[in-house]
Every structure is written in C-alpha cells, then in structure tokens.
Amino acid sequence: MTVSGGGxxxxxxxxxxxxxxxxxxxxxxxxxxxxxxDAPALLLVHGSASSTRSWDPLVPxxxxxxxxxxxxxxxxxxxxxPADRSYALPDQARRAGAALDRLGVEHxxxxxxxxxxxxxxALAEQRPDLVTALALIDTGPGLDAFIAPQSAAPGxxxxxxxxxxxxRMASTAVSRAGHRIPxxxxxxxxxxxxxxxxxxxxxxxxxxxxxxxxxxxxALGTPLLVIFGEDDRRWRSSxxxxxxxVPGAKVELLPGLGHSPMxxxxxxxATPLPAFTTSHAARAVRTDRPTAYxxxxxxxxxxxxDAVQAD
Numbered sequence: 541m542t543v544s545g546g547g548x549x550x551x552x553x554x555x556x557x558x559x560x561x562x563x564x565x566x567x568x569x570x571x572x573x574x575x576x577x578d579a580p581a582l583l584l585v586h587g588s589a590s591s592t593r594s595w596d597p598l599v600p601x602x603x604x605x606x607x608x609x610x611x612x613x614x615x616x617x618x619x620x621x622p623a624d625r626s627y628a629l630p631d632q633a634r635r636a637g638a639a640l641d642r643l644g645v646e647h648x649x650x651x652x653x654x655x656x657x658x659x660x661x662a663l664a665e666q667r668p669d670l671v672t673a674l675a676l677i678d679t680g681p682g683l684d685a686f687i688a689p690q691s692a693a694p695g696x697x698x699x700x701x702x703x704x705x706x707x708r709m710a711s712t713a714v715s716r717a718g719h720r721i722p723x724x725x726x727x728x729x730x731x732x733x734x735x736x737x738x739x740x741x742x743x744x745x746x747x748x749x750x751x752x753x754x755x756x757x758x759a760l761g762t763p764l765l766v767i768f769g770e771d772d773r774r775w776r777s778s779x780x781x782x783x784x785x786v787p788g789a790k791v792e793l794l795p796g797l798g799h800s801p802m803x804x805x806x807x808x809x810a811t812p813l814p815a816f817t818t819s820h821a822a823r824a825v826r827t828d829r830p831t832a833y834x835x836x837x838x839x840x841x842x843x844x845x846d847a848v849q850a851d
Contacts, residue, residue, distance in 0.1 A: 557599075561618075562642050566625045569639050570618035572610040575603035580821030581645045582606040585636065585663075587654030588740045589709075591617030591728045594653065597806040605818055609648070611639050613659065615736030617728055627739040629655075629747040633662035637670055649817045651675040654774070654799065655744040661753050664762045673763040673820035675813060676783075678772050678799050682752035683745065685779030687712075687772075699737075700730040715771035715798025722803070754785040764789040765816045767809060769797035790816065 558573040572592045582602060584595045592610035602608050612619035613632050625631075636659065640648060650671050652660030657679025664671040680686055689712075701709065706729060710721045729737070757764055768780040770793045783789045792812045794801050801809040 562639050564635055564638050564642075566631075566635070567614045567620035567622050569614065569620075569635055570612040571639060571643070573643075574599050574608040575606050577607050579605060579607045580818070581640070581648035582608050582817055582821075583636065583640065583645075583648045583650045583660075584608065584610045585650065585652040585656035585660050586610075586613065586616065587652075587656045588744060589616070589729045589732060589737060590653075590656075590725060593617070593722070593724050593728065594800070595802065596722075598802045598810055601806060601810040602813065602817075605814060606821070607645075609640070609643065609645070611636055613656075613740075615732065615740060617731075621733050621736050623733070623735050627736060628743050629659050629662045630666065632659045632743070633666055636663050637667045640670060646670070647672050647821070649673045649675065649821055651677065651813070651817075652679060653677040653802065654679055655740070658744055658747055658753065661756055662747065664760055665756060668760065668762065671762060673765070673816065674757070675765040675767065675816060676753075677767045677802065677809070678769055678775060679753065679766075680748070680775035681754050681779050681782040683748050685776045685782070687774055687776060699734040700732075706730065712773040713798070713800045714804055715769060715773065715796065716804075719804065752782070754782050757783070757786045757789075761787070763816075763820050765812060766791045767801065767812055768793050769799060769801045769804070770795045771797060772799045774799045 560571050560573075562569045562571055570592065584592075586592060586594045591612050595610050599608055599610075614625060614635055615621050615627055648670060650660040650663060650673075652658070652674070654677070657676035660671075660674055660676065664674055706726045709729065710726060711717065713721060764783065764786050766780055766783045766789060768777050768791070770777045777793060780791050780793060783791055790812070794805070794808055797804050797808065
C-alpha cells in the first residue's frame with residue numbers, strides 16, 4: 541500500500557481521513573478510511589460516474605461505531621483508469637474484495653449506492669465469507685424499474701462534457717429541480733475517460749440483464765436493508781417492494797428524497813443504518829478473536845464472558 545499524494549484530509553472538522561492507494565494486479569485503487577480501525581468494518585461503494593466523495597456527508601454519522609472504508613472503483617475518482625481492463629461488475633467486486641483483504645478486513649457490512657449496490661451484490665455473491673450484510677441505497681432491482689428520460693439523452697459531441705451537459709446529466713440524481721450537486725462530484729464525471737464512463741454504464745445493464753438483484757439475493761441469504769428515496773427520478777421507488785422477495789429484507793422509503801438521499805438529507809438517510817449494521821457486524825465480532833474495541837462492545841452489550849477471557 542502506498543499513501544496517495546494528497547495524504548490525509550479532513551471532512552467537516554472530523555478526525556483526518558486516511559487516504560491511500562492500493563496497488564492491485566490490474567490497477568491502483570484509491571481508498572479512504574475513517575473511524576476506529578478495530579471497530580466493525582463498513583464498506584461504502586459509490587455508483588457509476590461518482591467517487592468516494594459522494595459519501596462525505598454521511599461518513600461523520602457512521603464513524604462513531606464503525607471503521608468506515610470507501611473505495612474508488614476502477615475508472616472512478618482517484619483510482620486508475622486503464623483502457624485495457626474489464627469494468628464488468630464481477631471484476632469491480634473482485635477488486636473491492638482484494639482491497640479489503642489488503643487492509644486486513646475479514647468481515648464487513650457493505651453499503652452500495654445506485655449501481656454501487658449492484659457491485660456490492662456481486663461482492664456478496666463472490667465472497668459470502670467476507671460480506672456479513674448488505675445495505676442498498678436507491679439500487680434498482682431490475683431493468684424494468686428504470687425510468688427512461690423524458691427526452692432523448694443529450695449527445696456527447698466532445699469529452700469531457702460541457703458544464704451544461706454535466707448539469708443535465710446530474711439533474712435526475714436528486715428529487716428537486718435546482719438542488720445543488722456538489723461541484724466536486726461533477727468534476728469526478730469530467731475527469732473520467734469516455735471509455736470508462738461508457739464501459740461502467742454498460743456493465744451495470746449487462747449484470748441486471750442476466751438476473752434481477754432480488755433473485756440473486758434471495759439465493760444468498762445475506763441480511764439485507766434497502767433504503768429508497770420515494771421521489772427517485774432514475775428508478776421507480778415502488779420497485780423497492782421487489783426486495784421483499786428476499787427473506788427478512790427490511791425496506792425503508794424516504795418521502796421527499798430522490799436518487800441520492802445521502803446528499804439531500806444525510807441524517808434521514810443515516811437513521812436506518814446504525815442498528816442494522818451494528819447488529820450484523822456483531823455476528824462477525826462473536827466469531828473473531830476479540831480486539832480491544834470488541835471487548836468494549838461485549839461489556840457494553842453483555843456479550844459472552846468466555847469471549848473476553850479467550851484473549
């Protein structure tokens with residue numbers, strides 16, 4: 541692991557974020573880490589044409605009880621953008637798993653936004669030993685839930701897109717017209733190559749064409765939380781009900797919020813997460829050798845004494 545040139549940075553006055561680069565076999569992956577390193581791991585996976593920065597408003601609400609890890613998928617953010625590598629969802633998921641392995645993470649609850657939830661599902665399929673639970677935020681369950689644009693998509697006569705093209709592309713990411721998208725997220729799109737932009741979009745479609753997510757998740761048995769903005773303008777929010785086909789799945793609709801609720805209202809988006817992530821992270825804690833953090837949690841929650849004595 542090599543530390544990226546930017547080094548640590550601070551979000552909103554919180555503890556410094558550790559920013560680093562992992563050199564994997566098929567490309568460098570940028571990683572951000574926040575919170576206690578011996579707390580239960582929580583991996584956040586961004587959507588297409590986005591980056592780790594899409595999670596910035598949510599991270600401070602999660603670091604009190606989690607080791608929060610964010611990665612830039614290959615072709616995004618500050619990760620590499622090789623033209624000769626696969627951007628298929630199973631390959632992106634494999635890299636995410638390799639990144640956690642490199643960080644020494646044995647178990648993680650994985651949260652994915654939009655197509656990041658598709659990548660998170662692929663990771664759970666590949667590594668059921670690693671993924672203890674999944675939380676999907678505005679992740680369409682299948683292609684029939686996609687809301688087609690009212691007019692033809694604007695052409696891209698040049699790349700990177702113009703400011704106007706970027707604004708039009710981003711307009712459906714939120715529920716209200718005129719809602720300000722952070723400029724750094726628009727810059728993330730501008731920094732992508734045309735190849736990685738189109739390849740990642742095709743990859744999501746191909747994965748969903750093969751099999752809908754509820755069918756995949758029902759077969760896995762991985763605990764599932766689904767959070768969906770009720771006013772999503774990219775995926776029908778009513779399609780969130782499809783996830784009830786997954787035994788035990790919890791579905792939370794957020795009225796008044798759109799496709800990116802963690803940008804529009806971070807506190808409301810974060811509300812369902814701690815109880816879900818902590819309960820399922822505790823399953824992994826009970827099967828691992830206790831760290832100082834885990835011993836504290838066991839004392840707080842009345843966990844088994846023999847686990848403490850085993851240290």
